[in-house]
Amino acid sequence: MVSARPAVQSLPAYRPGRNPADLAREIGVERAVKLASNEVAFPPLPAVVEAIAAAAGETHRYPDNGAVVLTGALARRYGVDPAQVVTGCGAVMLCQQVAQSFTDPGTAMAFAWRSFEMYPLLARVAGARAVQVPLVPGRPGGSADTHDLGALAAAVDDDTRVVFVCNPNNPTGTAVRRAPLERFLDAVPADTLVVLDEAYREFVTDPDVPDGLELMRGRPNVAVLRTFSKAWGLAGLRVGYLVAEDPAVADAVRRTHVPFSVSTLAQAAAVAALASEEEVRRRVAAVTAERERLAAELRGRGLEVSDSQANFVWLPVGEQAADLAAALESRAVITRPFAGEGIRVTVGTPEEDDVFLDALDRVRPAATVG
Missing domain, CATH: 3.90.1150.10 (Aspartate Aminotransferase, domain 1)
Incomplete structure (x- = not known):
């Protein structure tokens, strides 16, 4: 059997x-x-519908495996080199690629809990140890709903290869603010990759919740993960992207990419969405x-x-x-x-x-x- x-x-x-x-x-x-x-x-978005219709005539061909046009548009948008950008079939696929690229059996992946429900599953598939750090109340007398960044930093040991920080956190919606997040990033060892999972970044209204891409600058062990599924309205087409300060991190994630997994329609739609900001x-x-x-x-x-x-x-x-x-x-x-x-x-x-x-x-x- x-x-x-x-x-x-x-x-x-x-x-x-x-x-x-x-x-x-x-x-x-x-x-x-x-x-x-x-x-x-x-x-x-109307421009997305038009782009999908225009691209439909090319679906007998394989997609651009490197998503060159989309990658270039994202690089220009964020002021980075295209070598720092990786696209994928939704942010969750990129989470899986990160786990595959940086963890070995017996190593660890750390994250708050409760947080995005795929983190522990991806750790298990990769053979990594899932280190779950409990949330704490965000306000006195409240329920546990907020990252405990001090405890998360303390949980990082010599075996920890990846730390996910979901900000804003899914499913509680809370977000960590600039000063504690900067202290956390400075405390994590340089050989541990920190992924700031910002799937809901566009909905942030608190000015003290930092843009992860700003905090990424000058920190080679930090990458930022985002998606077109939420604010950009492309949930049915599956497009996510990762931006890494160190191009070597992006290259490693790119190596575990499933070929042609971002479709021609998805790439065209994402480019059109960016133009409809x-x-x-x-x-x-x-x-x-x-x-x-x-x-x-x-x-x-x-x-x-x-x-x-x-x-x-x-x-x-x-x-x-x-x-x-x-x-x-x-x-x-x-x-x-x-x-x-x-x-x-x-x-x-x-x-x-x-x-x-x-x-x-x-x-x-x-x-x-x-």
């Missing part, structure tokens, strides 16, 4: 957000609202304004809500998470529960969020939240 590696056999399945059409059919309603996957509610900024401003309204509505209902810097809010409802999410689904609202910890709710349109709030009001007594 052929058997997979034990590390693979024991991997839990990744749980994507549920399809709203499936839920609507299941419970017999016309429409369900999905607030589970941190997608933006806006349709694709002003429209993206307007959309992001609408999302962050709605985020503040949604947070205020939830706080007004007596729920604890951290100051999110992402396009979602976190409800630390503990053991009630699974039951509350199930109750909301019975009202045709899909959220993302983390059993025993909380629920992540994507910021939707005002109408979608009102549907969520109404459903929450109806099911909350039954779920005994708060």
Whole structure:
């Protein structure tokens, strides 16, 4: 009998957000609202649709394996050399490439927990030890929702090859600020790679939350990871990118790239999105304004809500998470529960969020939240 590696056999399945059409059919309603996957509610940018249509005639050819046009556009945008930029099939694929490029069996990969759920899975697949450093309350008396950078730095030892800092953090939405992050970066040994995972960077409104690309400058062991899936609205096309201060780091990540994994359509769409930055900024401003309204509505209902810097809010409802999410689904609202910890709710349109709030009001007594 052929058997997979034990590390693979024991991997839990990744749980994507549920399809709203499936839920609507299941419970017999016309429409369900999905607030589970941190997608933006806006349709694709007009320039993106045009670019995809124009590129469709080339899909009988392989994509540009080096994504030269996209890489050049990103390099110009951030004032770096193209050799410092790596594109990939979504940010999560680049996380996997980092794990493959810098960890060996028996080495360690460190990160806060709870954070992006793929980190421990990728460590396990690479054979690395996953060092999970617990979150701490971001404010007195609050739930654990924020990176403990001091503890994370202390957890780095001679075996640690990679540290991920998810900023803003997924799923809690909190972000670490400039001074503590600079102290952390200065404390990490020069032979340990720090990846600042900034998938939600565009939604940051706190001026004291630094742009990781600024902190990367002059630090050869720092790289920044970003995506087109969130603010740029390309979740269905899968495009991410990594920018490294040291071109050798980028080269190592590039070597584990799956050939042709960023499609022709994805590359064309990402370039067109970058050229539509002003429209993206307007959309992001609408999302962050709605985020503040949604947070205020939830706080007004007596729920604890951290100051999110992402396009979602976190409800630390503990053991009630699974039951509350199930109750909301019975009202045709899909959220993302983390059993025993909380629920992540994507910021939707005002109408979608009102549907969520109404459903929450109806099911909350039954779920005994708060």
